[in-house]
Amino acid sequence: METFSLEQSGIINAKAIYRNLSSACLTEAALARGEGILSDTGALVVRTGTFTGRSPKDKFIVDTPGVHDEIAWGSVNRPITRAAFKALRSKAVSYLQNRELFVFDGFAGADPVHRKKFRIINELASENLFIHNLLIRPTAAELDQYGEPDFTIIAAPGFHCNPESDGVHSEAAILIDYEAHEILIVGTRYAGEIKKSVFSVMNYLMPKEGVLPMHCSANMDPVTKETAIFFGLSGTGKTTLSADPERLLIGDDEHGWSPDGVFNFEGGCYAKCINLDPEREPEVYDAIKAGTLVENVILDAQTRKPDYTDKTLTENTRAGYPITYIANAEMSGLGGTPSVVIFLTADSFGVLPPISRLSKEAAMYHFVTGFTSKVAGTEQNITEPVPTFSTLFGEPFMPLHPQIYAHMLGERIVAHNTTVYLVNTGWTGGPYGTGSRIALKYTRAMITAALNGSLKESVYVHNDRFNVDIPQTCPNVPEKLLNPRATWADPAAYDAMAAKVAKLFYENFHTKYPRIREDILNAGPRP
Structure with a gap:
């Protein structure tokens, strides 16, 4: 043998x-x-037992x-x-x-x-x-x-x-x-x-x-090769938003930014399946076929048809498939130097704007801070959104000191005149339980405007509390949605919650990163 x-x-x-x-x-x-059974599409479906997440x-x-x-x-x-x-x-x-x-x-x-x-x-x-x-x-x-x-x-x-x-x-x-x-x-x-x-x-x-490793997805324009990267933890929409049918997908989760551009670490995708819908996420839906491994999705006993709404075992149902299953994938796994960087966050407090522009220092601040809400199923015992700060939007996987990665990002933003946006895919009109999740169609429209450059033409207003610049108009997005305070029934309640969240940012940064440069600290939210 x-x-x-x-x-x-x-x-x-x-x-x-x-x-x-x-x-x-x-x-x-x-x-x-x-070890498993087949679904009606030929995918191998397994149950992972006690551990249904990291x-x-x-x-x-x-x-x-x-x-x-x-x-x-x-x-x-x-x-x-x-x-x-x-x-x-x-x-x-x-x-x-x-x-x-x-x-x-x-x-x-x-x-x-x-x-x-x-x-x-x-x-x-x-x-x-x-x-x-x-x-x-x-x-x-x-x-x-x-x-x-x-x-x-x-x-x-x-x-x-x-x-x-x-x-x-x-x-x-x-x-x-x-x-x-x-x-x-x-x-x-x-x-x-x-x-x-x-x-x-x-x-x-x-x-x-000399390569910046990133917990991000990446895609590019098929003609101009203009490249964008999307940072975000599981549940913020990184996989969904990067799978744009009008652009080539370089990869959905892990990349390096070298002097020559962006490159995928992987040769496949690991997509969440909960509430998977063929109209909202056709690329992922169609990729679940023979050769794909599916974790913890419930099948009908007779038809073997998946019920993607069933969270009996976990909300963190997953499918792992080769990137060749995505029709618009860039098979080389190589892209250009990013012209746009997008930080995705799921704000369960409902106070961050759905999209805002960041300075270089603010980009480094938010990269180090990595604010989001852990959503149900991504880890053991998470059943509803939990606000968290995950350094570099991937703290569990970053073994070196965070300033090493942050400084590498800052150098690249300056060298390549890269525009950075903070995009909130979380709640609007109030916090979790009162407000509603920002509609995917509006998030897609904002990202499209960021990538095609039309968002640069908007008038921006600086938000002193969160220290970001908010566009006042965006194609195909209601103007009221762009300013989160306007979506709350009680503006005073918004102000109180915004102050609370800004204080969380401030205290987290001072506690975890006491030695990081003062100009980066000053670029963050103000309590």
Whole structure:
């Protein structure tokens, strides 16, 4: 039996090893092993059990001398000793002996100059299908010349930790050893942990190569190649808003901004499915077919037709598919230098304008601050919007100190005269429970105006409280909607809530970033 050098990972007695199987073969294997069932469109549908979203408290970074001074340690980047990592890794590898294993050797990074090789060793065929879809798939020639990976990920969801003896938080653990170039994921079947572990590695490596890694989607004009990037956490509309049928999708979640332009880290998309509608999101809806992995969507027992409104298992229902399933995708994964940057936030307080323009310093402030509301299902135990500040719109995946990434963004905004907008996809007319979510058609119209340049022609009024410039007109958007105070029945109640939110910004920034430059601090909201 060909072992594909798995001995180097300590696996010396596997029952069978399958490397880089096709999506059809992986789907067949998953069905034969009872890992899932088919939907009426041929997609493989699985249930992830206890963990239906990421589990941030179960993620650790191995604290070694080589990385200790680089990592922004804290409540997000938690340390674990090398000894504890080795002990847990040994147990997991022992668990994998005498089992069928599925290996995917692929790439992260569409730009060959900055591309990294990742080997993923999976216990489950379905998870191997997922990462086969999400990373960049090598050609036959590239696979023949693949050599040794830059990083190896071992995913053994059937192995459960003992928190007391293993020194972790629960039965699940996501452990990254940057110095040994290894990642261990155990106790969770939620495939997104694999994807985000790759992202965490790229976010550590890319700044060393002069590349700004970004939790963003990106698209571009098919003719002019004008490129835009969209920052935002899960639930802010990043995937939906970047999937514009009039533009080419470079990627929906993870990118690098190099001196040559933007490039996708991935080769696929991981879209939310809750309330998926063929008219509102036709690209995502049509991508759920044979070869796609679907998590936690409920099927009709007889017809196998998905019920995308059913949140019995979780609101964080997901579909992972190759980017080739998107008709207007830019298959090279490469774009130009961004002319427009959009920060997406879901403001559950209902006080931020639906779109506003930011100065360079304000852009750096909001990049570092990363204000949004975690929406139901994106993490364990989140059942309604929870206001949060997630550094760089992706704090759980950014291991270095935030000012490193922020300064890289500021340099690029100046060098390329890039325009930055803050877009609120959250609430208007009042907070969550009183107001309503801003209509997608209006958000799309505002973003279209930002991308085609027509929004630059608007008259702007500076908002002193939030320190942003608000356009007073936008094609196909009611003028009243542009100024959030005007949408509240009680303007005094708006003012009180706005003051409260501005104070939250101020206190968060002073607490978390006391050493960041004063001009960046002064560009933020004022209590």
